[in-house]
Amino acid sequence: MARTLKRDRLLFAAMLALIAISLAAVFSTSAARGWGDLTTQLKALAIGLVRELDLAVELAKAYNDWAYDFCQQSGGRVKYAAVVAPQVVPEAAKEVRRAVTEKGAVGVMMPTYVQQGLDLGQPQFDPIYAAAQELGVPVGFHATAQVAVGNTRFHKYIGVHMTSHPFEQMLSVVSIISNGVLDRFPKLKVGFLEAGVGFLPYWMERFDEKYIIRKSEMEPLKLLPSEYIKEHRCYFTCEGEESGLPLVIQQFGDECMMYASDYPHWDMEWPHSVSQVVKRKDISDETKQKILAGNAKSFYRLS
Helix, strand or coil: CHHHHHHHHHHHHHHHHHCCCCCEEECCCCCCCCCCCHHHHHCHHHHHHCCCHHHHHHHHHHHHHHHHHHHHCCCCCEEEEEECCCCCHHHHHHHHHHHHHHHCCCEEEEECCCCCCCCCCCHHHHHHHHHHHHHCCCEEEECECCECCCHHHCCCHHHHHHHHHHHHHHHHHHHHHHCCHHHHCCCCCEEECCCCCCCHHHHHHHHHHHHHHHHHHCCCCCCCCCHHHHCCCEEEEECCCCCCHHHHHHHHCCCCEEECCCCCCCCCCCCCHHHHHHCCCCCCHHHHHHHHHHHHHHHHCCC
């Protein structure tokens, strides 16, 4: 394990150096595509599916211990988001506190799909959000193609992968905002990750419209759904080649999106993903700096 950990650190450091990244926040992944061998065993993005509740709790702890050791050897260059098991809310909230205060986590990773598709905006999950707000760390929602809305109807993986991340994040945006999570926790920042930003103009326009028409059926929100993005409460990761970036910036401002390398996934644009942002002619240099660095520093409260 020590030899493997050293190898992984060297590979990751080389990746960061190649694309000139000075500070990175990393999220776990699943199957054989982890940024360390232990993620092959944990499949952390799918932790919400683990039926053995005590096992789910211990898997989260094991990953966070491993990630802490990994990041400790990076010279402060790599930070991590803690994995929790949301199906065991009291233990998840406890693990948020342990991972942040004892193990240096800078955020919390929430799987978008928990057990049979629970609504993560419901008050039963509030202790997790309360712990994150209290400790001043964001909650990042992350999907997995292993289980997502609609993926069972396809016979080819292209359909599964096309829909899994964007559909799950579209649902998560509705869940968190419509259930009033951001009103109950006014200092909490949330992120919706690895789905890009191109869906936002359509989805938030639709969300505002449906909320205005049907808000009498629910607890009223303090803002229109789209305004939670404009008020810098919600963040999204983007990819450098997204054609919709200028439109999203025009409608929501340039402080809601963060660059993500997607390393080491098979469909990533690495090692060209940073240069794709830098070389764009349709966004300003100031906005590029926010996308590549400033917004992530604000989201994770990094100096």
